[in-house]
Amino acid sequence: MTGVNAVPAAVRPSGRVGAPPFADVVAEHLDAVYRYLVYLTGDRAAAEDLAAETFERAFRSWRRFDPRRGAPRTWLCRIARSAAVDWFRAEARRHRREETYTRDEALLEESVFAEGLSPELESALRRLTPAEREVVALRVLLELDGPSAARVLGISGTACSTRLSRALKRLEEEMTHVRD
């Protein structure tokens, strides 16, 4: 569990010296970043685009990445979040332009978050806000520790714990509500 949060041994001693090839970083963390973006956006297509954009940005600044300051997954999630914020902003503009925007209906048509999820959980996840889904993704799916998740979200560790607790509680409530 600590592996995703720890600094890789190969890159720990002197920063860039011994840093893993970017292809290895892609292979190791693409799924995690993709999951995070799926949960954050609630849109698999958008998550794919944003994942591609995230790794493109990451590759551009790969030389500046300092492994001593954080794990690659945390760094990638921060980039992904930045890209997602841009996406949300564009979506909001598009939403204002298009009156026929029916994102929620589209989400209902297919399974977004995982193929094997129960319908109740899938539905409950849809009802969460992006911020709630985001913290669930970071802490539960990506298994980031509290400080790393808080760093990605740009909030304090306490606020991150509170948000996670609230998100999980609401998730259960929504599941109960769907069952009923």
Place this chain on the structure above:
Amino acid sequence: MSGTDWSELDGYEALVSELRTDPPVAPERLRQQILERAPGSRRRMSGRRRLGLVVVPVAVVLAVGAALVHGFVSSGSKRPEAFLNQKIVVRNTPTTAHELAPIPRSGTPDSLQAAGRSSPTTPNGGLAYHAVHVTAGVAIPRNRLVHADASLQVRVPNRSALSRATNKATQIVSSLGGYAQSVQYQSARQGSGDAFLALRVPVGRAETAIARLGSLGRLVSQQISTQDLQQQLTHQTNQIGSLRRAIAVYEQALQSGSLSATQRVEIQIKLANAQHSLKLVRRARSGTVASGATADISLTLTTNKNGIVGGGHHKSGRFDRLLGSAGSFLALEGIIVLYALIVVGPLLVLGGLAWWILRERRRREERLLASA
């Protein structure tokens, strides 16, 4: 993960387990797409880095190189090493500026005067510019009224030589019909000293005086300027003639008895004005003639090497000039850059402000997203 972290998930084990059971996996085509894009991104990144890491140093190197080239050219052949620091200014004269010729390093004053007409080479065959004087190439016009000013700096070896040279200078100007307006002599115990002499000699003998004064020691600096007064003298002479003619006319008119009282008064006033003007112009003409009759020579005798301007016959003279010129050029470049910054500064401030506003806006949206 720490115990604290796990405790946050306590009570939700089933939910967490289900969420982790079959998480979404990135499509293979996305993985391939990202890996294919990476090399292209590397090129873009390299281009941006090149802008900062190559263009800026190249610009700095070019600026310094340009300054060095400018310094090299400025300290080059037009002013050979240790060339005598001399300046000749000719004002208000139809004649052309005097050309200065290199003078052999060694020789007596007579031979040096002749050197201006002979090949400017040393006995070793090389050019030497440690001239004692350059009056051979400086001709003060004798057929016109001119005023000449000369400034000479002469270095002497020691204090006793300074004293001898000071006395000799006054003797020289006296023998040429001139005189010393002022003599200021100062010396220290260490053997160094300076003497400042303001001399005045007839302009016709100015060249001889300059040549002989320059031979009192090592002539290291010389400035000669001539101002043509002939045109001014001619104008004043014409004015005097006109005024004389006018005065004669007025006097004749006053002698005739056909004038009324009023006319007589008017002519008397005009006559008085003309006579006054004639007096002023005559005085001015006398001053012009006096100015053109003598030449002012400012002679500085010194034993101090450092006090001599342009006296460098040391080997690093050209290098010093190169550095100085390059430094001046760099300073000019700096001024230009500073000016550009001043002009562009407000735009940069506005750009920075816009960037800051956009960043704050983005942060606010992120906070809104987080609290949504």
